Amino acid sequence: MNLQETRKTKQKGQAMVEYTICAAMLILALFVPFGDDNKSVANRLVEAIKKNHEARVFAIGNPIIGSPGLQ
Numbered sequence: 001m002n003l004q005e006t007r008k009t010k011q012k013g014q015a016m017v018e019y020t021i022c023a024a025m026l027i028l029a030l031f032v033p034f035g036d037d038n039k040s041v042a043n044r045l046v047e048a049i050k051k052n053h054e055a056r057v058f059a060i061g062n063p064i065i066g067s068p069g070l071q
Contacts (some may be wrong), residue, residue, distance in 0.1 A: 030042045
């Protein structure tokens with residue numbers, strides 16, 4: 001193996017290690033619970049999406065809010 005092939009192999013190995021470390025940190029940041037209510041970022045995001053969806057369904061189902069032509 002020549003010097004250039006050795007460098008490329010080491011770079012590929014280093015990139016894999018960096019990717020693994022970054023992926024692990026991202027998973028920890030998203031799924032580890034924290035705060036007073038002990039919820040993760042992913043749980044908070046899902047709850048926010050559910051609340052937004054509930055409000056949107058309510059607005060669409062309400063004849064005064066959901067229909068712009070009835071005013």
